Amino acid sequence: MSCGHNLNKDHVTLPPGRGQHGFIESFPPPSPSLQTILVGDSGVGKTSLLVQYDQGKFLPGSFTATVGIGFTVMLLGDSSVGKTCLLVRFKDGAFLGGNFIATVGIDFRNKVVDVDNLKVKLQIWDTAGQERFRSVTHAYYRDAQALLLLYDITSKTSFDNIRAWLTEIHEYAQKEVVIMLLGNKSDMAAERAVKTEEGEKLAKEYGVPFMETSAKTGVNVELAFLAIAKELKHRTTQQPNEPKFQIHDYIESQRQKTACCGLK
Numbered sequence: 001m002s003c004g005h006n007l008n009k010d011h012v013t014l015p016p017g018r019g020q021h022g023f024i025e026s027f028p029p030p031s032p033s034l035q036t037i038l039v040g041d042s043g044v045g046k047t048s049l050l051v052q053y054d055q056g057k058f059l060p061g062s063f064t065a066t067v068g069i070g071f072t073v074m075l076l077g078d079s080s081v082g083k084t085c086l087l088v089r090f091k092d093g094a095f096l097g098g099n100f101i102a103t104v105g106i107d108f109r110n111k112v113v114d115v116d117n118l119k120v121k122l123q124i125w126d127t128a129g130q131e132r133f134r135s136v137t138h139a140y141y142r143d144a145q146a147l148l149l150l151y152d153i154t155s156k157t158s159f160d161n162i163r164a165w166l167t168e169i170h171e172y173a174q175k176e177v178v179i180m181l182l183g184n185k186s187d188m189a190a191e192r193a194v195k196t197e198e199g200e201k202l203a204k205e206y207g208v209p210f211m212e213t214s215a216k217t218g219v220n221v222e223l224a225f226l227a228i229a230k231e232l233k234h235r236t237t238q239q240p241n242e243p244k245f246q247i248h249d250y251i252e253s254q255r256q257k258t259a260c261c262g263l264k
């Protein structure tokens with residue numbers, strides 16, 4: 001079973017209506033006017049209702065108030081670079097290899113992460129890399145606060161296409177969107193076609209952070225999403241007298257920790 005299969009089986013294939021920021025949930029089809037917003041006093045059961053609708057189950061136990069902020073992150077890159085697998089690894093901590101099933105249109109998943117004791121909800125949109133879906137995905141670029149742009153370290157073509165992806169991003173995305181370049185499939189060292197330094201050089205040229213990831217082993221997957229969440233959270237909550245969050249420095253410091261302590 002491939003990652004694509006896993007992600008699509010219980011989810012509709014288009015993300016919610018655009019422009020929401022925070023914990024407003026809406027359901028496809030993506031008509032701009034068709035949205036369902038859950039409102040009501042704290043504790044009445046808004047989250048439980050949504051979980052029941054989305055996952056068909058009831059969340060028993062202690063009540064956790066929905067607090068914090070939310071952001072939209074979009075995964076981009078050529079078909080088969082591993083976008084869906086990266087998302088499945090981050091969301092479920094699993095890698096489902098096997099037959100590759102390409103994503104159709106757009107899919108999405110939510111994950112809440114803790115950033116400096118604040119709950120940050122990431123709504124992650126997994127786009128289809130195939131050319132024929134480009135016009136569908138273009139429509140969603142402008143609502144993403146962050147973009148993870150992937151290539152496959154075993155595919156020179158997917159790396160060469162990164163410049164074209166960045167051109168599209170500049171055309172369709174928000175000006176201040178956070179971009180991160182990821183060289184995925186770092187576990188496939190024997191088949192490597194793109195050197196780490198080439199990825200670093202390209203990222204430097206465009207002034208974006210870079211790291212190599214593996215959806216298979218999990219290396220740097222959590223770090224990539226957490227760095228994005230931290231950057232977005234700091235942009236939103238930063239006081240004028242606070243020092244600016246430096247995403248490059250954060251990634252470097254976390255990498256050093258990983259190298260020293262064997263963490264993923």
Ligand SMILES: Nc1nc2c(ncn2[C@@H]2O[C@H](COP(=O)(O)OP(=O)(O)OP(=O)(O)O)[C@@H](O)[C@H]2O)c(=O)[nH]1
Nearest residue numbers: 079080081082083084085102103129185214215216
């Ligand atoms: N070894 C290895 N294989 C990977 C990794 N990530 C993905 N794959 C494999 O690469 C193939 C494509 O992965 P997907 O995640 O479905 O690719 P995608 O980028 O979502 O492709 P589209 O949906 O067509 O855009 C699958 O066969 C995966 O098993 C990785 O980190 N390491």
Ligand SMILES: [Mg+2]
Nearest residue numbers: 004084102103
């Ligand atoms: Mg996919």
